[in-house]
Amino acid sequence: GAVVSQHPSRVICKSGTSVKIECRSLDFQATTMFWYRQFPKQSLMLMATSNEGSKATYEQGVEKDKFLINHASLTLSTLTVTSAHPEDSSFYICSARGPLHTDTQYFGPGTRLTVL
Amino acid sequence: DAKTTQPNSMESNEEEPVHLPCNHSTISGTDYIHWYRQLPSQGPEYVIHGLTSNVNNRMASLAIAEDRKSSTLILHRATLRDAAVYYCILLKPRDDKIIFGKGTRLHILP
Numbered sequence: 001g002a003v004v005s006q007h008p009s010r011v012i013c014k015s016g017t018s019v020k021i022e023c024r025s026l027d028f029q030a031t032t033m034f035w036y037r038q039f040p041k042q043s044l045m046l047m048a049t050s051n052e053g054s055k056a057t058y059e060q061g062v063e064k065d066k067f068l069i070n071h072a073s074l075t076l077s078t079l080t081v082t083s084a085h086p087e088d089s090s091f092y093i094c095s096a097r098g099p100l101h102t103d104t105q106y107f108g109p110g111t112r113l114t115v116l
Numbered sequence: 117d118a119k120t121t122q123p124n125s126m127e128s129n130e131e132e133p134v135h136l137p138c139n140h141s142t143i144s145g146t147d148y149i150h151w152y153r154q155l156p157s158q159g160p161e162y163v164i165h166g167l168t169s170n171v172n173n174r175m176a177s178l179a180i181a182e183d184r185k186s187s188t189l190i191l192h193r194a195t196l197r198d199a200a201v202y203y204c205i206l207l208k209p210r211d212d213k214i215i216f217g218k219g220t221r222l223h224i225l226p
Contacts, residue, residue, distance in 0.1 A: 004159075006159075034212070034213055034214070043216045043218050044160070044216040045216075046214070046215060046216075049213055093159045093160070095159070095160075104162045104165075105152075105162065105212075105214055107152075107160045108159050109159050110158065110159045
């Protein structure tokens with residue numbers, strides 16, 4: 001099946017720094033990718049829809065200036081957490097719809113962000 | 117959007133079948149029933165989906181009620197590696213984004 005990767009898998013940073021997370025579709029092109037955040041013992045929360053070549057669409061309550069999304073190519077979307085604070089510590093997951101407009105969404109393995 | 121209702125948690129013994137229920141009484145005619153699961157510290161993975169007929173694949177079976185207001189994910193022989201949170205989700209054919217509910221946390225007892 002289609003594969004989505006994320007890098008890094010884990011990152012620890014100091015409060016106030018910015019962190020970039022990459023999401024790649026390895027063997028297919030994805031015009032649309034999605035970013036989720038998941039706190040411990042909770043479900044995934046959709047943050048934004050990343051559109052190749054255009055601005056991302058953010059869900060209500062998600063600060064677009066805080067979580068910068070760039071989808072510069074058909075296989076790469078990046079999420080930058082700017083001026084990270086401890087409350088941004090979470091598990092960040094991306095996904096993309098499979099090739100040939102299949103109904104299946106493929107998820108990345110997630111990135112564990114810890115802000116000290 | 118039509119919503120789904122699932123039990124918060126379930127337990128099953130290893131090597132026994134598991135039936136995970138999902139209620140979706142407000143399902144519309146164009147909604148597909150999708151199941152994803154999330155193993156600990158991993159991203160979700162697709163399990164199975166269907167519209168009206170029962171579906172089988174190498175991972176599981178999906179039994180859909182005749183009125184489509186409920187469905188059951190069946191794991192024929194649970195292993196410890198099947199311990200995960202299982203999400204039942206309704207999606208229309210052109211839907212891209214998935215809104216996750218709380219899912220069912222499945223515990224497998226050795």
